Amino acid sequence: MEYQSTRGGSTGVSASEAIVRGLAPDGGLYVPMSFPQADLEAWRSLPYPELAAKVVGCFLTDYDPAFLQKAAEDTYGAAFGGKAGHVEQVREGLYALELWHGPTCAFKDYALQLMPKLLVQGKKNLHRTEMTRILVATSGDTGKAALAGYAGLEGIQIAVFYPNAGTSEIQRLQMATQQGNNVAVFAVNGNFDDAQTGVKRVFADADVAAQLETRGIRLSSANSINWGRLVPQIVYYFYTYFRLAETGAMAWGQPVDFCVPTGNFGDILAGYYAKRMGLPVGRLVCASNENNVLTDFIRTGTYDARRAFHKTASPSMDILISSNLERLLYHVSGSAEKVAGWMKQLAAEGCYTVDADTLAAVQASFGCGWADDAQGAAEIRNRFEQDHYLCDTHTAVAFQVAESCRSAAPMVVLSTASPFKFPRDVLRALGGTVSESDFDAMDALTAKTGCRAPAALANLRTMPVRFTETIAPGEIRAAALR
Numbered sequence: 001m002e003y004q005s006t007r008g009g010s011t012g013v014s015a016s017e018a019i020v021r022g023l024a025p026d027g028g029l030y031v032p033m034s035f036p037q038a039d040l041e042a043w044r045s046l047p048y049p050e051l052a053a054k055v056v057g058c059f060l061t062d063y064d065p066a067f068l069q070k071a072a073e074d075t076y077g078a079a080f081g082g083k084a085g086h087v088e089q090v091r092e093g094l095y096a097l098e099l100w101h102g103p104t105c106a107f108k109d110y111a112l113q114l115m116p117k118l119l120v121q122g123k124k125n126l127h128r129t130e131m132t133r134i135l136v137a138t139s140g141d142t143g144k145a146a147l148a149g150y151a152g153l154e155g156i157q158i159a160v161f162y163p164n165a166g167t168s169e170i171q172r173l174q175m176a177t178q179q180g181n182n183v184a185v186f187a188v189n190g191n192f193d194d195a196q197t198g199v200k201r202v203f204a205d206a207d208v209a210a211q212l213e214t215r216g217i218r219l220s221s222a223n224s225i226n227w228g229r230l231v232p233q234i235v236y237y238f239y240t241y242f243r244l245a246e247t248g249a250m251a252w253g254q255p256v257d258f259c260v261p262t263g264n265f266g267d268i269l270a271g272y273y274a275k276r277m278g279l280p281v282g283r284l285v286c287a288s289n290e291n292n293v294l295t296d297f298i299r300t301g302t303y304d305a306r307r308a309f310h311k312t313a314s315p316s317m318d319i320l321i322s323s324n325l326e327r328l329l330y331h332v333s334g335s336a337e338k339v340a341g342w343m344k345q346l347a348a349e350g351c352y353t354v355d356a357d358t359l360a361a362v363q364a365s366f367g368c369g370w371a372d373d374a375q376g377a378a379e380i381r382n383r384f385e386q387d388h389y390l391c392d393t394h395t396a397v398a399f400q401v402a403e404s405c406r407s408a409a410p411m412v413v414l415s416t417a418s419p420f421k422f423p424r425d426v427l428r429a430l431g432g433t434v435s436e437s438d439f440d441a442m443d444a445l446t447a448k449t450g451c452r453a454p455a456a457l458a459n460l461r462t463m464p465v466r467f468t469e470t471i472a473p474g475e476i477r478a479a480a481l482r
Helices: 015-021 048-059 065-075 115-125 141-150 169-176 192-204 206-214 227-246 266-276 293-300 325-333 336-349 356-365 373-387 393-403 423-429 438-449 455-462 473-481
Strands: 002-005 030-032 086-091 094-098 131-137 156-163 183-188 217-221 256-261 281-288 302-304 351-353 366-370 411-415
Touching: 002 015, 015 115, 015 217, 015 227, 030 325, 048 065, 048 227, 065 115, 086 227, 086 373, 094 227, 115 141, 115 156, 115 227, 131 141, 131 192, 141 156, 141 169, 141 183, 156 169, 156 192, 156 473, 169 183, 169 455, 183 192, 183 473, 192 217, 192 473, 206 217, 206 473, 227 256, 227 266, 256 266, 256 393, 266 281, 266 325, 281 293, 281 356, 281 393, 293 302, 293 356, 293 366, 325 336, 325 356, 336 351, 356 366, 366 393, 373 393, 373 423, 393 411, 393 423, 423 438, 438 455
Parallel strands: 094 411, 131 156, 131 217, 156 183, 256 281, 256 411, 281 366
Antiparallel strands: 002 030, 086 094, 302 351
């Protein structure tokens, strides 16, 4: 399997090279040059680690299958407490794929516990010995998951940039208390798009690359612009389908719909890859909060980021530039030239409009909708009172949107974070008295619902804070060169 850039300037690249590089030299994203076809019958009964090795192995053909099997077993075993790919029925025909049972209590763990192993092995495959410096922009969950995955790894340094006052307090503390001598964390005065744009500029800066090269350092990314971040997420769509078929939720071969709370478009794009591999995926429903640029795009074909930015109760979705949409546009248009033109227009003018054929191809697979904070809070309350199901603010947005997009097929909502990552907002939605402390809110939420906070979150109250530096977006370059 070889890879090429969405913008046409790089082609015939191995999986190892795509993962080690992160971003293509022309600024595009690496995509597979073909779609492998799944062996559904052979895979349907596999445990999660074995299934992961099979799915990932279809794309990473220059990796030793024995390595992938061992890496998957090490990743998806004890760290996920036996709940990798756990599916919970919420009500008739409605399911939650709980992706927050990993070490940092968010769906990013599925990729960012495996991806470091892929990067280290990719360097070995390429006989590369330089230091790899990973730059990560995060809206909340990616930062901690990346830090946890890469901390302490030999030959790796990682710097994370998050929007100051743009995450929950729990998310901030997860990053600010991270242990390890090879990690750094910076708060950026701005929103996620400011952090992401700053990091992308560093990757595109030839002078930065040259300066680091003299010190034996090369840049890479752990954001979902890196193919190594996206490919592990394809697995849980297959695993969910197999478990639903096993329980008789639908007949084998019948479609299943998925509703995904969406920010940077990577998680939902993984479902599109599963569909292109032959999994019977029905509609992929893109659920947005008030930063609903993707909803408008899927409905009209115009991507317009020239709008007010809203800080919401679902901060991991507070994004106006959804990077992975570029990959989808390449696949459905079949034209790197068109994609390069749209991305150039987005950078220069803040908007672009795709042609009618491209829009029709997007709409053939994707539905959409959005919900504001009040609707999300009502959904948290309703799901708990009606179904005894407790969810976080992001999952609540997806439940709200899913209800308006239901078909005859089973609907699976991707539950992307523990409700205890956002305890004040969840408690407030349930009518509880909310103090200023996230940890007091955790205790109150447990008392009200009987659900317990994961130890990885509860223990943050006693961990020392290591990182307190705040920088301007224009200082990201200097931070990357430290």
